[in-house]
Amino acid sequence: MTQPFSAAISQIGPDSDVVVTSRVRLARNISGFPFVSRASNPIRLEIMRVVRHAVDHASKRTSADQELRWIELQSAQSRDRILLSERHLVSRHFANSDWPRALALSNDEHSSIMVNEEDHLRIQFLCAGSRLADAFTAAFRLENALAESTNFSFHPRWGYLTACPTNVGCGIRMSAMLHLPGVQIMKEVDRIKRAAKELHLAVRGYYGEGSESIGDFFQFSNQITLGSTEDALLEEFNGVVLPRLVGYEREARTAALARHRSRIEDVVFRAHANLSAARLLTADAATKDLSRVRFGVVMGLLPVDLATIQRLLLQVQPAHLSVIDPRALEGDEIEREVRATFMRQALARGPSEPNPNS
Amino acid sequence: MKCDHCDKPAVVHEVIIRSGVSNEIHLCAEHAIAAGYPLPIDQPIADIFPQLETASKGDIGKAKERSPKCSACGLTFTAFRKSGMLGCPACYDAFMPMIEQVIESSQGGATHHVGRSPHGGAETERLQNLRAKLMRDLEIAVTAEQYERAAKLRDELRAMDPPTP
Numbered sequence: 001m002t003q004p005f006s007a008a009i010s011q012i013g014p015d016s017d018v019v020v021t022s023r024v025r026l027a028r029n030i031s032g033f034p035f036v037s038r039a040s041n042p043i044r045l046e047i048m049r050v051v052r053h054a055v056d057h058a059s060k061r062t063s064a065d066q067e068l069r070w071i072e073l074q075s076a077q078s079r080d081r082i083l084l085s086e087r088h089l090v091s092r093h094f095a096n097s098d099w100p101r102a103l104a105l106s107n108d109e110h111s112s113i114m115v116n117e118e119d120h121l122r123i124q125f126l127c128a129g130s131r132l133a134d135a136f137t138a139a140f141r142l143e144n145a146l147a148e149s150t151n152f153s154f155h156p157r158w159g160y161l162t163a164c165p166t167n168v169g170c171g172i173r174m175s176a177m178l179h180l181p182g183v184q185i186m187k188e189v190d191r192i193k194r195a196a197k198e199l200h201l202a203v204r205g206y207y208g209e210g211s212e213s214i215g216d217f218f219q220f221s222n223q224i225t226l227g228s229t230e231d232a233l234l235e236e237f238n239g240v241v242l243p244r245l246v247g248y249e250r251e252a253r254t255a256a257l258a259r260h261r262s263r264i265e266d267v268v269f270r271a272h273a274n275l276s277a278a279r280l281l282t283a284d285a286a287t288k289d290l291s292r293v294r295f296g297v298v299m300g301l302l303p304v305d306l307a308t309i310q311r312l313l314l315q316v317q318p319a320h321l322s323v324i325d326p327r328a329l330e331g332d333e334i335e336r337e338v339r340a341t342f343m344r345q346a347l348a349r350g351p352s353e354p355n356p357n358s
Numbered sequence: 359m360k361c362d363h364c365d366k367p368a369v370v371h372e373v374i375i376r377s378g379v380s381n382e383i384h385l386c387a388e389h390a391i392a393a394g395y396p397l398p399i400d401q402p403i404a405d406i407f408p409q410l411e412t413a414s415k416g417d418i419g420k421a422k423e424r425s426p427k428c429s430a431c432g433l434t435f436t437a438f439r440k441s442g443m444l445g446c447p448a449c450y451d452a453f454m455p456m457i458e459q460v461i462e463s464s465q466g467g468a469t470h471h472v473g474r475s476p477h478g479g480a481e482t483e484r485l486q487n488l489r490a491k492l493m494r495d496l497e498i499a500v501t502a503e504q505y506e507r508a509a510k511l512r513d514e515l516r517a518m519d520p521p522t523p
Contacts, residue, residue: 031447034431038445118443152476153447156487158461159471161447165457166464170473200466226461227468227514 008110009088009177010314012307013129017298018246020177020217020310021088024135025124026143027162027171031153035163036099036116044100044116048072050150051115055104058145065108072102079329082319085207088126088177090114092207111142118163119171121146128310130246132174132238140230159226169226174237177206178245181216181295182252185260192248199241200224206287214284215291220245257299268296272304276347280336286316286343304347312346361386428452467510469495472517489515 009021029035033047052070059068073081073095085095090103094117101116114122123146125138153161160171167173183192196203200223205213222237257264271292275281294309296302314320321339322328328335360366366386425436433445435453444450450457462469470488492515499508 029447034446035444037441037443038431038433147476154476155447155450155471157470157491158450159473159475161450163443165444165450165460168461169465169468169471223464224466224468226465226471227510228517229473232517 008126008128010311011128012310013127013131015130015246016128016306016310018178018180018249019130019242020179021126021128022130022132022135023088023124023126023173023175023177024132024139025122025173025175026139027119027160027167027173028121028123028143028146029153029161029163030120031151033120036118036120037163041100047120048100048102048115051104051113051121051146052102054146054148054150055113057149058142061145062106066106066111068104068106068111068113070102070104072100074098074100079319079322083323086314086317086319088207089124091117093117111138113142113146119167130176130242132176132242133234136174136230136234136238166223167225170228170230170233172225172230172233173221174234175219175221176242176245177217177219178249179216179291179294180218180249180252181291182249182254182256184216185256185264186252188248188252192245196220201241215288216295217291253295253299264295264299265301267292268299268301272296272302272347275343278340278343280333281316281340281343282336283316283318283321283339286339287313290316308346312343315346316343360384426453467507468514469511470514472514 013019013022030047030050033039033043033050036044036047039047055068055070059066062068071080071084073090081090081095084090084103084105085092087109089105089109089112091114094101094114099116101114104113104115106112110127111123111125113124123139123143125135125142127135155161155168159169162168162171180189180192183189193203202221202223204219204221206215206217206219220241222233224233228236271289275286275289275293278285290309290313293302293304294306294313297304297306297309315324316339318328318335321335321342324342325338328338362384364386425434427434428445428449429452430448431445433449435456438444438449438453444453444457458469470492472488492511496508496511496515499505499511
């Protein structure tokens with residue numbers, strides 16, 4: 001399985017104080033086949049064979065770190081499937097389904113293709129920080145390479161055909177995972193959500209569709225995929241909408257700190273103390289406290305490295321924790337104890353010392 | 359209120375005043391789509407499917423036997439309405455009027471793809487055909503005095519122009 005800390009979600013990049021990750025995902029279907037939900041398992045296996053052929057072809061011409069590995073999910077261990085979903089490389093729905101499906105994953109874990117999710121292919125590029133334009137270029141480079149040896153279903157009027165008719169046209173979903181503690185403290189979340197709706201953006205939780213927001217992390221993505229070119233959609237989202245959201249959060253943080261400094265310091269330092277002292281920790285509680293510590297770090301209140309927090313946010317998730325210490329699988333209370341012990345040690349080590357588990 | 363053309367309940371109502379004489383139009387969902395009326399564009403996506411449900415309420419029993427079917431994959435329109443998922447590429451043409459409504463309302467009124475295509479060399483021809491179709495649609499919209507739709511189509515035609523240096 002994958003190395004624990006190559007995951008994009010555990011790294012930092014441009015504007016990482018607000019933008020945790022950027023992702024571009026392209027929905028494509030192979031012509032001549034029914035969509036996944038209507039296909040029998042033998043047809044789904046045939047779709048996998050066709051995609052794998054295209055993946056092997058595309059993989060031959062890329063650099064080593066972009067070379068794609070083929071992981072069949074129906075034969076992968078449950079823990080490995082959850083690891084992938086904790087890294088936001090597959091949807092939780094995809095991790096837990098029971099039909100033939102696969103993930104083609106690049107060695108650097110930036111590029112991936114979900115095969116037989118809702119559409120035959122979900123080609124994606126995921127990276128840390130605000131790098132949507134890079135993700136856009138990389139996703140289309142991979143899509144072009146795949147198109148050399150396979151035909152995508154395309155309609156003269158509707159463009160790329162997708163299983164759900166609301167994704168037709170460019171079949172592109174650009175998303176940014178934002179950390180919005182400032183907006184949350186200033187009680188502006190509902191306002192942001194209303195504005196997003198007017199701009200035809202979807203706002204989702206930490207794990208995408210159908211998930212709740214944990215620790216002030218929100219995923220914003222475009223819903224319009226028809227009637228504009230891909231470049232125009234990118235320009236709208238990356239050039240206009242995203243900078244506004246980032247600017248709004250930064251202003252909210254400054255205003256919040258000016259007005260409620262002691263309240264914010266109290267929340268941040270209590271969260272840090274909690275993580276440094278707790279003997280039992282659930283994944284949700286750890287995520288919430290890490291979010292508060294993250295806020296303290298980017299506001300200069302705590303001398304902790306942002307990259308450390310980003311890595312810890314991933315390592316406290318159940319499957320990742322069980323890689324660090326398999327005892328976490330022995331029961332709820334042991335899992336919480338293992339998490340608390342790991343967290344105390346990680347925070348006691350400080351920012352500069354390397355993690356012995358990495 | 360009933361539809362002007364059949365007994366189904368009217369869902370689109372419009373008053374047209376021409377030369378001082380007012381004229382009322384009441385249409386059911388089916389006839390409204392046929393006449394090219396767009397649905398409100400700021401509707402959340404989740405509301406679109408239930409709305410189709412309402413449009414055919416009252417004859418659910420009959421709808422079941424008459425529910426259109428895709429000849430390629432066998433998916434019925436009723437099954438699509440339930441799951442929101444189409445069965446195959448041919449479903450797009452099999453359920454054309456309804457799909458058109460779903461797509462246009464979820465896509466802010468957009469009616470055509472103007473982005474990349476996989477055909478490479480055939481690109482020019484495809485764009486020419488698309489441009490011709492958009493212009494025909496624009497003419498129809500203007501004749502029918504559907505100015506909002508016409509404006510949308512005009513924007514799409516402009517979006518097809520090469521960028522000015």
